[in-house]
Amino acid sequence: MPSESSENTNDVAIRPVARNLELAELMRQRRSVRHLRPDPIPRDVIRAVLEAGRWAPSPHGTQPWRFAVLQSHELRDHLADAMAGAWQHNLSLDGQDPDVVAKRLAGSRRRMLEAPVLILVSLVTDDLDRYPDRDRQASETTMAVQSLGACVQNMLLTAFQLGLDAGWMCAPLFCPDVVRDALSLPGSHIPHALIPLGYITAEPKRRERRSLDDLITLWH
Numbered sequence: 001m002p003s004e005s006s007e008n009t010n011d012v013a014i015r016p017v018a019r020n021l022e023l024a025e026l027m028r029q030r031r032s033v034r035h036l037r038p039d040p041i042p043r044d045v046i047r048a049v050l051e052a053g054r055w056a057p058s059p060h061g062t063q064p065w066r067f068a069v070l071q072s073h074e075l076r077d078h079l080a081d082a083m084a085g086a087w088q089h090n091l092s093l094d095g096q097d098p099d100v101v102a103k104r105l106a107g108s109r110r111r112m113l114e115a116p117v118l119i120l121v122s123l124v125t126d127d128l129d130r131y132p133d134r135d136r137q138a139s140e141t142t143m144a145v146q147s148l149g150a151c152v153q154n155m156l157l158t159a160f161q162l163g164l165d166a167g168w169m170c171a172p173l174f175c176p177d178v179v180r181d182a183l184s185l186p187g188s189h190i191p192h193a194l195i196p197l198g199y200i201t202a203e204p205k206r207r208e209r210r211s212l213d214d215l216i217t218l219w220h
Contacts, residue, residue, distance in 0.1 A: 016163030036198030052158035082182035086175035115196035
């Protein structure tokens with residue numbers, strides 16, 4: 001069983017104040033936060049967020065996700081260093097100005113180090129059904145990826161309901177081998193998402209949502 005760091009214990013952590021909201025309001029008010037205080041989070045609250053992810057729907061009930069909880073500042077610093085080269089390479093491919101690249105790198109690094117907790121969600125396909133043809137196998141993998149998204153959404157909503165804030169960083173998708181090696185994860189783990197978890201310091205700028213009528217393409 002993976003060890004749980006003693007760095008973040010209930011006697012030093014700040015207990016969040018739960019938001020007493022109905023589900024519809026939780027979904028509307030949840031936001032992606034990029035600035036978080038470093039105040040420690042109680043371990044039982046972190047486990048409650050993980051537990052919510054555990055109950056997401058998945059193909060054939062395989063639950064193809066695994067969690068790595070990163071509290072150690074040294075480990076998060078090591079991960080940010082390892083990912084920096086891949087980030088810089090990917091951003092440079094976009095032809096962006098070096099100053100812009102440097103600013104975006106600094107922002108991503110800050111998000112990983114400011115938050116008291118990072119949760120890495122990885123895809124594991126070992127238990128998926130196997131098919132002899134490529135198309136069906138690809139669809140099976142797509143179902144697993146879709147279920148990982150449901151898992152992350154459960155975690156984000158639960159974190160918000162418990163009084164925390166979080167974000168969804170997709171950076172691991174662009175350098176899964178780097179993330180896996182930096183954290184010494186099993187070869188079967190495919191890093192997909194990083195969730196910085198903590199207490200908000202600055203309200204994010206929210207993007208406008210498309211109207212429902214714009215999203216409905218057929219109702220017959």
